[in-house]
Amino acid sequence: MKKLFLCLLLITISAQLYAQKIQVFDQEHQSAIPGVAIFNNDKSKSGVTDFDGFVDISEFATNEILTFQHIAHQVLKLTKAEISKADNKVFMTIDANGLDEIVLSVSKFGQKKKDIPQQIVSVTSEDVLFSNPQTAADLLQSSGSVYVQKSQLGGGSPLIRGFSTNRLLIAVDGVRFNNAIFRAGNVQNVISIDPFAVENTEVILGPGSVVYGSDAIGGVMNFYTKKPKFSFEEGLSVSGNATARYATANNEKTGHFDFNIGAKEWAFLTSVTFSDFDDLRMGSNGPDDYLRNEYVETINGVDTVVQNDDPRVQVTTGYHQINTMQKIRYMPSEKWNFDLGLFYTTTSDYSRYDRLIRRKNGELRSSEWYYGPQEWISGNLQARNTAYNNSFYDESVATISYQRFKESRNDRDFGDTILFQTEEIVNAYTAAWDFEKDWRSSKFNYGVEYVFNKVNSTGEQTDITNGVSTRDVSRYPDGATWQSIAAYVSTNFKFTDKLSFQAGARYNHILVDATFDETLYDLPFTDANIDAGALTGSAGIAYNPNDLLGWRLNFGTAFRAPNIDDVGKVFDSEPGSVVVPNPDLEPEYAYNGEVGTTLNFDNIVKVDLALFYTVLKDALVRRDFELDGETEIEFQGELSNVQAIQNAARSEVYGFEAGLEVNFSKALQLTAQYNITDGFTEEENGEQTPIRHAAPQFGNGHLIYGKGKFKFDAFAIFNGQFDFQDLAPSQVSNDYLYAKDEDGNPYSPRWYTLNFGAQYQLTEALHLNATLENITDQRYQTYSSGIAAPGRNLILAASYKF
Template sequence: MKQIIFNIILWSSCLSAYSQTQEQKDSIKKVELNEFVVSGNKFEERKKNVTQRIEVVSSKEMAQMNAQTTADVLTNTGQVFVQKSQQGGGSPVIRGFEAARIQLNVDGIRMNNAIYRTGHLHNIITMDNNSLERLEVLYGPASTIHGSDALGGVILLKTRDPKHGKAKKMELTGTNALLRYSTINQEKTVNVGITFGNKNFAALTNLTFSNFGDMVQGKNGVDSIMDLWKKKFVVERINGVDTVVPNSDPFKQISSGYSQFDLMQKFSIRSSQKIRHMINLQLSNSTDVPRYDRLSEQSNGLPRSAQWYYGPQFRTLAAYEFNARNLNGFFNDISATISHQFVEESRHNRSFKSANLNHRVERIHVSGFNVAVRHKDDINEITIGTDAQLNSLKSVAEIENINTGEVSKLDTRYPDGKNNMNLFGLYYQHILKLMDGKLVMNDGIRFNYTSLHSMIIDTSILFRLPFTDLSQRNRALTGNIGLAYMPDDELRFNINFSSGFRSPNFDDMTKVFESVSGQRLIVPNTDLKPEETRNVDLGIRYNDGIVDINVYGFYTHFVNAIVSDVYTFNGSDSILYDGVLTPVFASQNKAKAFVYGGGFQFIYRPTMRLSFNASMNYTYGRYNNDTILVPLDHVPPVIGRFGIKYEEEHFYGEIFSIFNGRKKLQDYSPGGEDNLQYATPQ
């Protein structure tokens, strides 16, 4: 009898465990199958219907990360390498492409503007991660939908929307608050958000203030190597003289701290169940951001710089969005946005023992619009859209004598006259669903037109070149086609071909008047063409709700890459510049390169609450330099992450590690942005 009872209990337990496991599988698979993304299309689209690789970080995951900045959110995923020249920064790298060669996009609006450079860009930290509903990373060329600069991928930042109430009376529909203190850099952050609304109107306000103290670096490592990175000195001005003062704590990175303030205000109006209007206002501002790397450099045993800092990173956005869904007629969905952005950035530097403080300030206004319509039926989804971005830049500069206050002229970073760059695009994107949705095809095409015009006014101080007007126009045609096959709810195969382009901007065309006296003069080249990438992606994923394995690989061919090389100007290989006959160089579409790589993601969920996760990504890049393969810059070493997570309804805990492999000295680019001179000795 006891044996019978025992068998019944054992059978019941197994049945219960099986039932819970099956429930877990079904629940997780249901979430995966119904997850929506917007980076693969201008409209909400099920992730399973997009053939290109997309990673999504939800607001819940970001809250669990508790990261200090949006750049740190990307780092914590273990899927994106982020470069930092200073604490007040973060430049994402996607598949060996960085800065102006990837696109940042907030709420469907391009953040990339006409002065985005190809070095390192830290604009992503001007987007408050506490205001985000979702972050999406689209891997590989994605210019069909997103236009110029999407050579290596797109980072789409979707902010939270106001939540409407259910009645006519106004009510509180949401609040959030955060108070954080971090010991490593004495960070202090306060975030407050509030949402209220009724059936037809809703408003959201979100404010964040952060103060970041000086960073403290790690102390563990090989002594001979660690000694290279110690901050042994600081420069103080004593009795009007720059003086080198020993740093009492060489592991503390003096002059690396800064503060930042972010504000977002949104208003939502429902004119009907199908139509919504949105006003989106954003502001981000910071204090001066020290360039710690520059302040650490020495020359002949003395500091190279007494001062080197970015001025406040100031960004504003004002946008009106119109959205209509589930309309009658051929086009079921309509989305339209008009926007205006203003960005101010500046650079300030003074050499050690010099009285001259250089100020260079760039102010850029960016107006834009995009309109998209979508038709949906059981088999087809067709999206047709157009977009434009109008850039207007003012570049100013001066030298300030810190002893006398006297101000004098200084060459500007870009031409000091009118600077305009305009981009226009027209695109078509199609999703075809066959075999009851088991086979999905994506295809699309885009045409883009770009014009650029700059004027030099003060040629007596600015460059002394025999021209004052620069103009350029170019066109680009790009597209994509891909297939995804899902034989069942657990298995998915995908292949995707896509191309991307980047139109030359002011940084390529006009910020080129830097001379090595008598040796090198870089002049404008109005024949520059857009850079282009052509890419193939392969992937396979198995997810039964307990085990989730995703394996992927890619190959990207990079053509018309812009590099600086010898040039002829008006038929001559040298021109008289500042009284010296100087060889001529120019930016040219000369380089060809390739990047390939792959990786995997693994998640094991033995229970609904406990999970183990691991990921790793590898990238390899080379460019062709006179038939010799040379390392491509911006290519990161192996990166990865592993962790153990436990989660309940009101509790979350995770132990994780983010790591990267070494980058061998022979894998550093001899030029460009890799900065071999700062590499760790092997």
């Protein structure tokens, strides 16, 4: 027994002597760095850090010089002896050159930003901590490149380069967030994503169909949530954060906490955020058209118009929300890493404010119009394998995901006793396998993906006087399915260190199957089936001849196949109109060209410019329609004009983007962003009308000072004007959303806000934040929104890290 013990002891000592694992950290953030290359002078010995920054350097001699190289950090050289004296920990400094920023969204694996021909915008967790966005929609808007529309306080629908909603793709940790009922109108689902749980957000400006498939016409918004961290020492490590926030404009009260438990091979991260919002108060200087002068209350069973004591308060906009996330991470070896993400988000009931301010014959039209709780449940398991000696891949990621989306709509006209209700539940399943292989000076990415969505939809009408409910027309055909089957390949080839070429192709096949219940729908057809395939591709070059100048040139195609919302929806689109199903739809295709340039004057002045042009053929738009020869039908007791989603002739979208960064010193920086988008839809008769989702000119400017424990940001946000003739036909019909010009026509006025933010690091663990938004108390409404923006708003927050 003693001999056995001595043998085991000798084996253990030998392993310790001959195996020397070190860990590489980022100096600024104190976080582990994966993918660091380590090699000696003649490169005869080498290694690469794993996902937690570990690498074995046993084969290196004690006095041998090791070179540490990483695409986002400065090159570092140390001897093995020096590393041993530093407790086997190596700290690398971030490369100050922003062109070396690493992005994940374009290929699902890390790439240098300067080698990518597309325009990418990033928002980090540090940006979130400082700017304190209330929702993920506000987080996107803070980037200065994404425009956000809001129909209610619990909302936020992104617009990118003239496209929105189902022509933009949202992903969470690389998994498709869009579902089969994302509509052509404004979609508010992005608020289900908790900004406190997000580590980094990347926005691809322009098509992303090669990697992400259908819907990625105008851009891709990828939210990467925080990952659990393993213990850097023996035993368990526990860390966490807690944040409390208050805002005056809507009496917001938010509490957040997250904590991490790390062991050697296992790590756990729990995150919870709760927010409570009261009715939103608008500003005092602006159009009176936005004021909430009166609203409806049901008093003793009678709908009554009540005069608002304070017309600046947008009555019935308040709601509350809870976001939870549980992450589990397991790394049994350097080659395998498993990540499980569990998410649950829900809201209270919340009013659709823009519907509550509609009028009919001069009187308020609705007594009630509210969404039921918006729920999102998600489970996402990813298995990452690193195999550098494999002939087919160096790295692979297998993903399986389940998501459940639940939403409902409830509306009742003024004085009516019938409450109309619909409820939708979408179960979404995703399976994907992505690969990356480096070969000489090329990087190849390829993968396959399968997505299945099933839509359950019910409708009923309830008599509020006695509570009796009867079955009614559902919003969508119950049991409808949407499937996507796809395979893609892309490559990034570096001709030289200055010139890289990126190209890719994807084949995507879409299947839609919907059956209409003849007892509910009086239609000249009983089902809608789509069986369509699309081949998309992209090609572009990135040329950086020197440190001063960089060029990007990119061409790409994208597509969007009709979903269940397009082919099967029944709803009142606007006063006096009803949208009906249309089973004869075809996919729409986009053709995009983009050219961009960057100028970098010694990292003191940086300029980023881009021009883009997109043609959308067979564009899916809502237009007047005939249903079995009828142009009007009765819907919810009202004779309504018949409309449907149809393939129009074509749309064209074009625009310009400019970014500026001036570093006066290490402490003082100026940044600015400016965007202009325009375009039109051409009808079959040749008539051209403005496109609906092109935002007015917009942008921001920030003057940031940071030194020691203080950071200050004086910033302005501005927005151009849309005159009456600039509005799309659908927006002219929704004139209640807009101010009135001198002729009584709807228009969207220009506006600006002046703002100031400050952060103070009281201790290493405690940060205090204060932001005063809209200092001049402007009363304004972002384009196409149904709710006025906050007036003067003081936001106070405290964050504690343990």
